[in-house]
Amino acid sequence: MGRRKVLEGLERGLLSQPWRGVVVHATDLLKLPTRAAAALLAVKPPVAVAGVTSLALHGISAADDRDIHVMVPYSRRVRSRPGLVVHQGGFRDEDVIEIDGLLTFLLDRALADFLCDGGKRAAFTALDEALRGLPPDHCAKLRENVRDRLADRRDRRGIHRALMLLDLATGRAESPPESVLRLIVVEAGFPVPDPQHEITTVDGRKLYVFDMAWPSRQIALEYDGFAAHEERREYDRERDERMAARGWITLRAVAADLRDPSRLLTELRNAFDRRAGRAA
Structure with missing residues (x-):
């Protein structure tokens, strides 16, 4: 699509520019994968979908935030902007997975980060939902993986709260x-x-x-x-x-x-x- 057609589409409201350098169809802007893909394009690699947005991509309905959250390495200096929250942190190739073609954190890593950084109630309900319905051995394994992630976390802020929430969650709440x-x-x-x-x-x-x-x-x-x-x-x-x-x-x-x-x-x-x- 040429520049002229892009400008025309933006003027007519057929296209939308959520962030500089990224244009999407306006009708797709309400779709989480579209907004997440736009965020990754706007920030540019190395970057991964993180936090509450990562949990939503994993199907956690309790993770509800209109903003898109991404993470870049500590070595990068990228500013957040309206609708796009940029976190700094360390991550490796084995910490991420592709969902719908989007590079995002594994569930245990996303949970560990959100337990430390997210709102207390939102983080707890997300963890409870992630555990819900799992066979006992899978539930225990997810807990163990999240605990290991917390132990390895470089940023120690929120660790005490995260461990308390991890101990309290059962996965047996129905809502x-x-x-x-x-x-x-x-x-x-x-x-x-x-x-x-x-x-x-x-x-x-x-x-x-x-x-x-x-x-x-x-x-x-x-x-x-x-x-x-x-x-x-x-x-x-x-x-x-x-x-x-x-x-x-x-x-x-x-x-x-x-x-x-x-x-x-x-x-x-x-x-x-x-x-x-x-x-x-």
Whole structure:
């Protein structure tokens, strides 16, 4: 495409120039692979897709950031620009893989970096999602690989937090909000809850599954997402009553509690206090 046609396409809005020297079809600009490819072209090698963008290319839906993140070696001085975040770091050929023709970090490397550099909640939910559904041996191997990446990391900032999140993640949360809820209660000082805790009959038949629970105290915590629970309120109320008859306290969290957990944490403290009083 000649210069004249490019200028004409830009003027008519058919083409878009996300960064200097790179032009893409405007209709493709919403596609992550297109924006990532444009970023790699704009920065020029050596460069790799990194951080939250790398996780998104690996299919981690909890990794949500409109900006494109890339990494260049420490020896390069490349400025970030609107929509394009440039990180500096060390990486070798064995640290990267091609996805959709784009050079990006391996999953364990991307997770290790994001656990140190990303927002705490976003990093934790991304890790939990990456572990979700893996066979136990694969889950253990991914943990080991991420831990090794953290040990080898030159930049030690964020390592302590990353290790804490790595120890807390189970991969058993069924949604990102459940992961966030688990993080909230642990950071508030409560014991680590058992995720997806099953309630069974005497003969071992499964009755219910709590999102998370403290079995020794018979306290359960459920997350009620709007889409999943709007039509189940009556069922949930009846189930809570049946579980109360078995000695359980069931607390319920909603999306607003993730933004401001003060109400929920107060109820949870009250529940723990009740159990402490019963034990006394």
